[in-house]
Amino acid sequence: MNEITSLERRPDGGPGPIRRTALHDTLVSHLRDMIIEGDLSPGTRLHEGQLGEQLGVSRTPLREAIKYLASEGLVELVPSRGAVVKRFSAKDVHDMLTVLQTLEELAGKLACEAASDAGIAEVRALHDEMVRRYKAGDRLQYYKLNQQIHSAIVQLAANAALADMHGVLQTRLKRIRFIGHEGPEKWAAAVAEHEEMIAALEARDKAKLSEVLGRHLMNAWERVRDAV
Amino acid sequence: MNEITSLERRPDGGPGPIRRTALHDTLVSHLRDMIIEGDLSPGTRLHEGQLGEQLGVSRTPLREAIKYLASEGLVELVPSRGAVVKRFSAKDVHDMLTVLQTLEELAGKLACEAASDAGIAEVRALHDEMVRRYKAGDRLQYYKLNQQIHSAIVQLAANAALADMHGVLQTRLKRIRFIGHEGPEKWAAAVAEHEEMIAALEARDKAKLSEVLGRHLMNAWERVRDAV
DNA sequence: ACAAAAAATGCTGCATACAGAATACAAAAC
DNA sequence: GTTTTGTATTCTGTATGCAGCATTTTTTGT
Numbered sequence: 132m133n134e135i136t137s138l139e140r141r142p143d144g145g146p147g148p149i150r151r152t153a154l155h156d157t158l159v160s161h162l163r164d165m166i167i168e169g170d171l172s173p174g175t176r177l178h179e180g181q182l183g184e185q186l187g188v189s190r191t192p193l194r195e196a197i198k199y200l201a202s203e204g205l206v207e208l209v210p211s212r213g214a215v216v217k218r219f220s221a222k223d224v225h226d227m228l229t230v231l232q233t234l235e236e237l238a239g240k241l242a243c244e245a246a247s248d249a250g251i252a253e254v255r256a257l258h259d260e261m262v263r264r265y266k267a268g269d270r271l272q273y274y275k276l277n278q279q280i281h282s283a284i285v286q287l288a289a290n291a292a293l294a295d296m297h298g299v300l301q302t303r304l305k306r307i308r309f310i311g312h313e314g315p316e317k318w319a320a321a322v323a324e325h326e327e328m329i330a331a332l333e334a335r336d337k338a339k340l341s342e343v344l345g346r347h348l349m350n351a352w353e354r355v356r357d358a359v
Numbered sequence: 360m361n362e363i364t365s366l367e368r369r370p371d372g373g374p375g376p377i378r379r380t381a382l383h384d385t386l387v388s389h390l391r392d393m394i395i396e397g398d399l400s401p402g403t404r405l406h407e408g409q410l411g412e413q414l415g416v417s418r419t420p421l422r423e424a425i426k427y428l429a430s431e432g433l434v435e436l437v438p439s440r441g442a443v444v445k446r447f448s449a450k451d452v453h454d455m456l457t458v459l460q461t462l463e464e465l466a467g468k469l470a471c472e473a474a475s476d477a478g479i480a481e482v483r484a485l486h487d488e489m490v491r492r493y494k495a496g497d498r499l500q501y502y503k504l505n506q507q508i509h510s511a512i513v514q515l516a517a518n519a520a521l522a523d524m525h526g527v528l529q530t531r532l533k534r535i536r537f538i539g540h541e542g543p544e545k546w547a548a549a550v551a552e553h554e555e556m557i558a559a560l561e562a563r564d565k566a567k568l569s570e571v572l573g574r575h576l577m578n579a580w581e582r583v584r585d586a587v
Numbered sequence: 588a589c590a591a592a593a594a595a596t597g598c599t600g601c602a603t604a605c606a607g608a609a610t611a612c613a614a615a616a617c
Numbered sequence: 618g619t620t621t622t623g624t625a626t627t628c629t630g631t632a633t634g635c636a637g638c639a640t641t642t643t644t645t646g647t
Contacts, residue, residue, distance in 0.1 A: 153438055190631095191633090194599090199430045234461070237457070292457070292531075300520060441629060
């Protein structure tokens, strides 16, 4: 099952305009997932002919999707030689985490100012669910909820540009963090940090939330530095 | 003269491989400039047929360039209805400046740590040249050098991800800042801030440089807030 | 047998062609 | 006069074809 169809996702059957997704759009998501999940590993060349045939799509929308991903920084365009999946060095990852840290600190500050109580409650709900997954040892769901929480806090900051930049970096790092399988004690520490985060958010304690978010990401680096 | 050729820019005539730029790449730069300089104003639809004919290019590379710019956030893709130049609200601009401020503060810190003396000297040279243009009343060159200085400081930070994010936001804002024609006294204040920046950089005073860069951008907002 | 040149293959880059959707316009009905 | 419906045109979305560059294989000369 590797065929692509633009009708794949049907939104809720309720009224309102039905989504008409274009093929190149669908391809962007699909290729992004393939890169993140390692189906396309760093350094892999994206053969237009072969890849297109594999996905059941012609070269035109495929090329458009690749250009989009190039601007996102997931692939690299080599003139006259096509596109390859970008490879990140340890320094690259460290650089990204440094920026991400700064952005999340900002997000924490803004979120404390701008978030609605309902919004904070939603983050709390995500957190509780994540803790449940943690206790159940469900690593995949834990990671996904983890990402969602960070994204949710950024959303609470109500700053579109911040959300954009954060999203780009988070996407680039997903491939890496997926690999970061820390041991049980580090994992427990990460969960504890999350608990602190939520508490600070609920107290709307800017300084504290900022500090915890920053510390959390520096620790993330400690956890993955060898894996890169 | 609106024709596009991929041979338009010939790098320094010295030996070495001659640049073979792809048409879609050239188009990205060209369209970006057109948007920044207002040839394509916000809300304008990018008609593929018309625009392609005007530039002497077929639709295929044009579409690829548009997808790239969409990922950069300069244009918006409306399914089945093409692309339009993105329109920024006052809040959007404020949001971008907020993030840009945070990024430049970070850049200042990192630059003080990582920059070489030669690198700092280059920024000083740019600054002196900018002051010269200021005194000559050459607004356009002043603006260009201004941007270059900010970019140069970010470069000194030696953080690729930071440079990426900063570049995206700076590009998005270029269109706005181009409009921001402040009065003589504000202009003088901006130049004075720049002088402070360079001094702090030469002293490698992290805290000071960060502070000035942050203040500088907040003032930039004061200068353009009415123009948006 | 080895190296250099030449041919051949495969892939990218661009243009064009075709199908389907959206919009604009016009005619008809209320 | 206003609204609605059918039709025509225009533009987007996708596929395909062709030319040029890169790379690999073969051939030729020493």
